[in-house]
Amino acid sequence: MRAVVMVAPGDVRVDETERPRIVEPTDAILKITAACICGSDLWPYRGADAVDHRPMGHEYVGVVAEIGSAVTTLAVGDFVVGTFISSDNTCEICQAGYQTHCVHRGPGADPGAQADYARIPNADGTLVATPGVPDPELIPSLLAASDVLGTGWFAAVAAEAGPGRTVAVVGDGAVGLMGVLAAKQLGAERIIAMSRHADRQALARSFGATDIVEERGDAGVERIKELTGGLGAHSTIEAVGTQESMMQAIHATRAGGHVGYVGVSHDVALPGRELFYSGVHLHGGPAPVRRFLPELIRLIWDREIDPGKVFDLTLPIEDAAEGYRAMDERRATKVLLTL
Amino acid sequence: MRAVVMVAPGDVRVDETERPRIVEPTDAILKITAACICGSDLWPYRGADAVDHRPMGHEYVGVVAEIGSAVTTLAVGDFVVGTFISSDNTCEICQAGYQTHCVHRGPGADPGAQADYARIPNADGTLVATPGVPDPELIPSLLAASDVLGTGWFAAVAAEAGPGRTVAVVGDGAVGLMGVLAAKQLGAERIIAMSRHADRQALARSFGATDIVEERGDAGVERIKELTGGLGAHSTIEAVGTQESMMQAIHATRAGGHVGYVGVSHDVALPGRELFYSGVHLHGGPAPVRRFLPELIRLIWDREIDPGKVFDLTLPIEDAAEGYRAMDERRATKVLLTL
Numbered sequence A, B: 001m002r003a004v005v006m007v008a009p010g011d012v013r014v015d016e017t018e019r020p021r022i023v024e025p026t027d028a029i030l031k032i033t034a035a036c037i038c039g040s041d042l043w044p045y046r047g048a049d050a051v052d053h054r055p056m057g058h059e060y061v062g063v064v065a066e067i068g069s070a071v072t073t074l075a076v077g078d079f080v081v082g083t084f085i086s087s088d089n090t091c092e093i094c095q096a097g098y099q100t101h102c103v104h105r106g107p108g109a110d111p112g113a114q115a116d117y118a119r120i121p122n123a124d125g126t127l128v129a130t131p132g133v134p135d136p137e138l139i140p141s142l143l144a145a146s147d148v149l150g151t152g153w154f155a156a157v158a159a160e161a162g163p164g165r166t167v168a169v170v171g172d173g174a175v176g177l178m179g180v181l182a183a184k185q186l187g188a189e190r191i192i193a194m195s196r197h198a199d200r201q202a203l204a205r206s207f208g209a210t211d212i213v214e215e216r217g218d219a220g221v222e223r224i225k226e227l228t229g230g231l232g233a234h235s236t237i238e239a240v241g242t243q244e245s246m247m248q249a250i251h252a253t254r255a256g257g258h259v260g261y262v263g264v265s266h267d268v269a270l271p272g273r274e275l276f277y278s279g280v281h282l283h284g285g286p287a288p289v290r291r292f293l294p295e296l297i298r299l300i301w302d303r304e305i306d307p308g309k310v311f312d313l314t315l316p317i318e319d320a321a322e323g324y325r326a327m328d329e330r331r332a333t334k335v336l337l338t339l
Helices: A039-045 A136-145 A148-158 A174-185 A198-207 A217-227 A243-251 A272-278 A289-301 A317-328 B039-045 B136-145 B148-158 B174-185 B198-207 B217-227 B243-251 B272-278 B289-301 B317-328
Strands: A002-008 A011-016 A028-037 A060-067 A079-081 A117-120 A166-170 A190-194 A211-213 A233-238 A253-261 A269-271 A281-284 A313-316 A335-338 B002-008 B011-016 B028-037 B060-067 B079-081 B117-120 B166-170 B190-194 B211-213 B233-238 B253-261 B269-271 B281-284 B313-316 B335-338
Touching: A002 A039, A002 A317, A011 A317, A028 A136, A028 A317, A039 A317, A060 A117, A060 A136, A079 A136, A136 A148, A136 A289, A148 A174, A148 A233, A148 A253, A148 A281, A148 A289, A166 A174, A166 A217, A166 A243, A174 A190, A174 A198, A174 A233, A190 A198, A190 A217, A198 A211, A211 A217, A217 A243, A233 A243, A243 A253, A243 A269, A243 A272, A269 A272, A269 B272, A272 B269, A313 A317, A317 A335, B002 B039, B002 B317, B011 B317, B028 B136, B028 B317, B039 B317, B060 B117, B060 B136, B079 B136, B136 B148, B136 B289, B148 B174, B148 B233, B148 B253, B148 B281, B148 B289, B166 B174, B166 B217, B166 B243, B174 B190, B174 B198, B174 B233, B190 B198, B190 B217, B198 B211, B211 B217, B217 B243, B233 B243, B243 B253, B243 B269, B243 B272, B269 B272, B313 B317, B317 B335
Parallel strands: A166 A190, A166 A233, A190 A211, A233 A253, A253 A281, A313 A335, B166 B190, B166 B233, B190 B211, B233 B253, B253 B281, B313 B335
Antiparallel strands: A002 A011, A028 A060, A028 A117, A028 A335, A060 A079, A269 B269, A281 B281, B002 B011, B028 B060, B028 B117, B028 B335, B060 B079
16 A cells, blocks of 8 residues: 655655555554645654654545444544544543543544555554544544644634633634634634744634734734733633744633644743743643533534635655645645545 | 841741831732741742842732722632732733733732731732631631642642543652642542651541552652553642652653643752653643632632641641741641731
8 A cells, every 4th residue: 555654854765665554453443535745744854853764744624434342433434534633532532532641542533644555553443433434525624623723723712712702813723713713613712823924824713813923933923912901811722842833832822722733742841930020820731622522623614614615635655755845835825635 | 017028048037027018009908817838938948049038938828908999809808818929800811810920929928917907909810708707627728728728729720630631649748738638629539649758648638638658759650550550640639849749740650641730849950851752732821810719719618628627736827937948847737827
């Protein structure tokens, strides 16, 4: 079968590899329908994280091709949405809604989801079936639910976006944009997207942003303060993962407000004293997308949200390398690979 | 009048100074009844914070001696409990319960509360009158409400201590002990006090601790995990303010759990990646004691809680220097100064 591999930074190839098999009785094998290239894949692509022949892809939708003997909630032929971490969904941590920290957590797709087939451990706990075979037009949105929507949604929930709240969003990548959509859906009164790219600003507005701030860093914080009577946002979504973006999020938030951070942290050290005197709530980390999947699938199925708009480049898997290049060069916000 | 001054690290004196006067029409002048020495005063005492002839004291109870022309909720003769930050209690931040970040915040007692008299800015917003003149036996508990109880209470609320929760408490100083009391009062199922001092362990148990962990750092975290089925506490109160205590608190908490931190942060830098993958909620800072004062006064007045037990040394103000020494040498947990 075909599978995308990052051989080294900047070097992405499509290899022929063996189709994965059931290993544990709780496994399922999926025929992948579509997979994404993730913003977080740019860290190794750019050499910021080590990488050596890594099988790629952790966002996927597909059809169940085979199930292990202990799988009870799925049948061959089901269309499913998966997540980037496998979880049993029954342990105390999962039941509290933190499936990414499941006591039996593991990779979501083995070896990777940018492939014809993938093995999904703990299939009952990890995969959620759609109500039926989706219309092709729904595939991008369902695929978005697998990671970027689920992650943006978690960030908005962690930031306690809701009615009467002003929400600032740091980061205009796919996750930030999905954070805008989530904040809107959760009832936020005002949503300030921080972006200096016209195309992403337009997308942010289409997802519900009411204001755009182009400034960054201290100047960006200053603008947020100006827009909020000097107090700062009630809720801030952080979707970048750098020192600058984290401090921008913390400083843009009023005391007692909430920062939901989901940008994978790179070289960040939060100064204790500054955090202490900020008085903000801080919550985030790898998003427990599984918690939100049933609700997100329902919203997509009922055409209440259209997160699939975030994909601005669709390529067949053979052209995966071009997809990585396009994201790296910011010619694309989010790339969908078809199989 | 008499007033305690920290001339330099380790050098505390009782000076004769001028009695403060009303400056703003929203001020009140208090005749201080009792004041505390604060654990946070040990930072400058030990030379960790700069200090030069600083008037001391920010925890106090007293009797209103004089009010400005704009003060409406207090009368001369009222017995009141104050807090270490003055606040208007009407701005949007105060109304959200974050009076320590009030847009009109300032020092709680000017110049300091370890003195015969102190000026309290924004008296209506800062001071809360007791239902009447308290029995002398209630004075220590009301004084505790002014800071250590209010701070421990905030930490427990920030850590979301409550029914069904296991709460770990890092720090066995007065604030940590008050955190134990608060967690108990908020209905926590299990309260693990981390302490290696027999006297403080006994006090912690008397306030509601169900378990004691003597180990610190990684070993302490390991013990907390052992006591919680490998998962960590639901809620952790951090009441020290060092790198070790912050990391101990974060590591001792399960993913999705809550760390409430109130130890004044000293040389702390939180590693972003570790925080990201911990999945905990982090909230804290200078405690908005004012939010909790009405409820705390009621609990004390009705003899439902007895936080005054935390004072293990009572001295007349003339002996303030001995009070600082006793706390520095850990001969006393918390010192009450009478005036």
